[in-house]
Amino acid sequence: MRLHLARALTAAALLLTGANAAEAHIVAARLGDFYMGASHPLTDLQDVLLWTATGVLAGTLGATKGRWLILVFPLGLLAGLPLASFFGAAATQLADATMMLAIGMLLAAAAQVPTVVLCAIAFAVAVIRGAANGAELGPETDRLLFAAGLACVGYTVITLTMALTAMFRQTLPDNSASWRFIAVRALGGWIAAIGLMMASLALAT
Amino acid sequence: MTAIRYLRLALLALTFALAVLIRPSALHAHEAAMGVLEFREVRPGAFVGRWSIEPSIGASRVDLRVPPHCFLRLPEMNCGQKGLIGPITITNLGSNMSVVLIKVIPIEGEPRSYTISTANPVVSVLGTGAPTLETWIELAKTYVNYGIDHILLGADHLLFVLGLIWIVGGGWRLVKTITAFTIGHSASLAAAAFGLIGVPERPLNACIALSIAFVGVEIVKQQRGEIGLTARYPWMVAFSFGLVHGIGFASALAGLGLERRLLPAALLFFNIGVEIGQLAFVLLVLALIWAHRRLDAVVPRWGEALPAYLIGSVSMFWFFGRLARVFAVI
Numbered sequence: 001m002r003l004h005l006a007r008a009l010t011a012a013a014l015l016l017t018g019a020n021a022a023e024a025h026i027v028a029a030r031l032g033d034f035y036m037g038a039s040h041p042l043t044d045l046q047d048v049l050l051w052t053a054t055g056v057l058a059g060t061l062g063a064t065k066g067r068w069l070i071l072v073f074p075l076g077l078l079a080g081l082p083l084a085s086f087f088g089a090a091a092t093q094l095a096d097a098t099m100m101l102a103i104g105m106l107l108a109a110a111a112q113v114p115t116v117v118l119c120a121i122a123f124a125v126a127v128i129r130g131a132a133n134g135a136e137l138g139p140e141t142d143r144l145l146f147a148a149g150l151a152c153v154g155y156t157v158i159t160l161t162m163a164l165t166a167m168f169r170q171t172l173p174d175n176s177a178s179w180r181f182i183a184v185r186a187l188g189g190w191i192a193a194i195g196l197m198m199a200s201l202a203l204a205t
Numbered sequence: 206m207t208a209i210r211y212l213r214l215a216l217l218a219l220t221f222a223l224a225v226l227i228r229p230s231a232l233h234a235h236e237a238a239m240g241v242l243e244f245r246e247v248r249p250g251a252f253v254g255r256w257s258i259e260p261s262i263g264a265s266r267v268d269l270r271v272p273p274h275c276f277l278r279l280p281e282m283n284c285g286q287k288g289l290i291g292p293i294t295i296t297n298l299g300s301n302m303s304v305v306l307i308k309v310i311p312i313e314g315e316p317r318s319y320t321i322s323t324a325n326p327v328v329s330v331l332g333t334g335a336p337t338l339e340t341w342i343e344l345a346k347t348y349v350n351y352g353i354d355h356i357l358l359g360a361d362h363l364l365f366v367l368g369l370i371w372i373v374g375g376g377w378r379l380v381k382t383i384t385a386f387t388i389g390h391s392a393s394l395a396a397a398a399f400g401l402i403g404v405p406e407r408p409l410n411a412c413i414a415l416s417i418a419f420v421g422v423e424i425v426k427q428q429r430g431e432i433g434l435t436a437r438y439p440w441m442v443a444f445s446f447g448l449v450h451g452i453g454f455a456s457a458l459a460g461l462g463l464e465r466r467l468l469p470a471a472l473l474f475f476n477i478g479v480e481i482g483q484l485a486f487v488l489l490v491l492a493l494i495w496a497h498r499r500l501d502a503v504v505p506r507w508g509e510a511l512p513a514y515l516i517g518s519v520s521m522f523w524f525f526g527r528l529a530r531v532f533a534v535i
Contacts, residue, residue: 031357067502156493163496 033142037149040133041157046096046198047129053103053191054125055158058118059165060107060184065115066162069122073158074151076123080130081147084137092132093202099125100195107188110181126154239304240267244282244289246312252282252289260302267305268296272330293319294327304351318467320347323354344467345474352478355454356486361413361523362450363486368420368516370490372427373439383487385440389447390454391476397455398472404452407531413453414524416446421517428510454479 041047054073058066103121106113113121133150137143169180240260244252254277256264264279271277272291275284282289295305303323309330310316319328328343356362369386373379396402419435423442426433435442454475497503504512 031354035357063500063502067500070497070500070502156489159496159500159502160492163499166499 033145034149037146038153055161059162074154076126077130080127081134083131084134097199104192348474349478352475356482382439386443386447389444390451393448393451411527417520424513
């Protein structure tokens with residue numbers, strides 16, 4: 001039974017990976033490499049999860065700490081792109097899972113992360129995912145346009161996620177007891193669980 | 206004053222994004238990469254094909270697929286007694302060749318046009334009963350997508366809209382301004398598509414670049430505390446320049462040589478696509494402004510003037526590049 005489940009999960013993961021490449025190429029053919037860079041991460045489950053988790057973590061820590069990510073995150077994505085030739089999409093799986101587990105646990109524990117640590121986590125996530133996105137570039141892709149698209153979507157997603165989280169959480173005096181606060185911590189637990197499963201899958205394969 | 210600074214930071218980031226498209230190759234980017242292929246029936250089921258507008262990648266590199274019962278070796282195509290009915294596709298459409306118009310001129314009956322685009326890569330050639338409901342659905346699919354693609358790839362139009370948002374801010378003033386821009390470009394798009402007005406494409410593109418420079422100057426004026434024309438009458442500026450931009454939109458349709466009876470519908474669907482793309486862009490900008498306000502993320506004082514000068518520089522770069530093309534310097 002477990003074997004069937006593992007096979008099903010692997011098949012689902014392979015299907016998702018296949019879909020990413022196909023959809024990205026459709027976008028590239030239709031709208032060019034800028035929009036390919038902008039849409040590529042949105043079709044990748046690991047990008048969506050990790051970016052959202054980073055944004056939620058920053059949003060819960062407040063605007064003063066979180067706002068640095070508006071710059072740090074897109075810069076990290078740009079820094080990660082040239083590293084694609086060293087790492088590759090497959091090599092980042094364990095790193096992705098570790099980061100997801102760490103962010104999830106920080107969220108679940110409602111830890112007060114210092115600004116420097118938050119920026120370091122966000123930068124690390126961005127570099128890893130930048131490298132993963134860059135690993136799937138074809139030789140015909142215009143790298144400058146792709147990088148611009150990737151940085152733009154990174155900026156947009158992280159800014160909006162942080163703002164939405166800050167709005168959702170609301171900073172009331174009796175915040176720790178509110179259902180919103182608990183909901184965000186529960187979400188952190190889910191993210192950590194997904195990270196743990198991904199890490200197991202990465203180690204198993 | 207602080208609200209304006211939030212707005213500036215969000216807009217600064219978007220300006221940088223659009224500025225990436227200023228490289229020389231982008232000077233040509235907004236001219237549609239298209240081709241027009243005519244099939245003239247010379248005897249029942251037998252056609253002679255000819256590229257009346259050859260795509261930039263070269264006719265020999267176009268991978269055209271015709272219905273299975275047709276035998277194609279350009280310039281000849283033979284479809285036998287069944288005639289030319291069924292799917293036609295081009296498998297290697299891309300940013301170098303995004304649209305191909307197939308014109309079928311039968312021995313009897315009216316000529317028909319079919320548009321193969323990256324958004325709609327397969328078209329069905331219909332029988333003598335056309336246009337049918339299927340024709341209209343296909344037309345809607347093709348032209349709504351083409352309109353969306355056109356506005357999303359038109360960095361100049363988006364930069365102009367960005368400049369307007371910058372000056373006007375949010376609220377009802379923005380709604381009125383964007384509506385005036387929409388009315389302006391829809392009116393001139395229709396007029397140009399029906400041949401009521403005609404402006405050469407290259408000088409027009411230079412004018413579009415100048416309209417963005419104008420908005421850049423208006424932003425600088427506003428930052429200096431002066432009340433410019435756009436700040437005073439935003440709807441009027443939006444409407445006037447909307448007329449110019451609309452003729453630019455029409456140039457995307459002009460080369461397709463659509464049948465006149467299908468033109469109103471194609472125009473409507475294309476315009477709907479343009480509006481969808483424009484609305485999505487405006488909503489994204491407003492969402493980012495809101496997010497910056499929420500996060501209290503403001504642009505530093507030393508960088509406040511930077512976006513306006515960036516808009517001005519980008520637009521003047523486009524202007525000189527396009528002007529050079531008017532005089533065929535490059």
